[in-house]
Amino acid sequence: MKPDFSKNNGMLSVILQDTNTKQVLMNGFMNKEAFEKTKTDNVVWFYSRSKERLWKKGESSGNVQEVVSMQLDCDQDALLIEVVPHGPTCHTGTQSCFNDDYFSLQTLERTVQNKIQKPEEGSYTKYLIDKGTDKILKKCGEEMTEVIIAAKNKDKQELVDETSDLLYHMLVMLNNEGVSLKDVENKLEERHGEKQEYSIRDDIEKW
Template sequence: MNIDYTKNNGLVPAIIQDETTHKVLMLGYMNQEALNKTLETQLVTFFSRTKQRLWTKGEESGHVLKLVSIKLDCDSDTLLIKVTPEGPTCHKGSDTCWNEDNIRDYGFLTTLETIIADRKNNAAEDTSYVASLFAKGINKIAQKVGEEAVEVVIEAKDSNDDLFLNESADLLFHYLILLQAKGFEINDIIKILEQRAVK
């Protein structure tokens, strides 16, 4: 990598990102020596601007950052370093330096799961369709998933893409409800798919 160290007194920002969750964990600074040590040890090492020395993340706490990959940005003056963290990253004990939990986020699907979980947990007071399904129990929820799956199959054989996509959305929605009813989340399914992918 042809890194430009000239813009910040011999240092470049290093953005640290979890390889699995894609959460940004912290921002540090590196010089060439820190980068060399990171590559040599496979543990992320920074140059501390306050201590004026190299420091390997986790050298005291044990919460190291195991190197996965390093990329250089388009201006050659910022690094994106993907890691596998061992424990919390922030020195204050949180997963990230922005006090966020280092968990996977699937965007709207995660938001939808949160809504479904809330309606499950408050089914007694909630009058929504989702709450009514939870009130009817697992058999009714499983039946709805079966019905929606059949409708997807029927529409797949037709040429109406709009109907096919709408039925697919209904199936996914009810499947997320079924997962919650069984005490699981989509992340549990993702983990199984990932395990299968490496076999």
């Protein structure tokens, strides 16, 4: 990987993308030094044109962007980085600096994780976690029963509603047991797809 720093005053335009949800998170700029530090540290560094200095994304908030892969465009002067975001990306507190209406199961999983890590009084997620495993499993069982009844009754809207409730409670249960959606996806890939071993270090050696 050989970025072309001869253009744009020695800067690369950089897009960050969530590796799990594929949501576009932000745009920033890197000079050569920021690019090299990003490769070395496995977290994203930018160059601030207004402050004229390097800065690590998340250096104040702690919401660093863990690098998964990097890809140059055809002109070698723009960079796409897939990341694991450790918290909201935008300084305003939203997940993305662009449209924050993006939703996926990974988005819901992240919301559940945030509710557990930063509990708020009155939060239903906090209530379930405080009650413990038996309560969480009981709710999963109840919601599964409701899904079965809705399917049996051929009630499409009720089936959608109850399945949504079930998926939420299952995500709480998985998180409580230390299991992530990625763990489940990896197992499904192993069963149904071509499983390829991957290491971020392998990519770094190619950069």
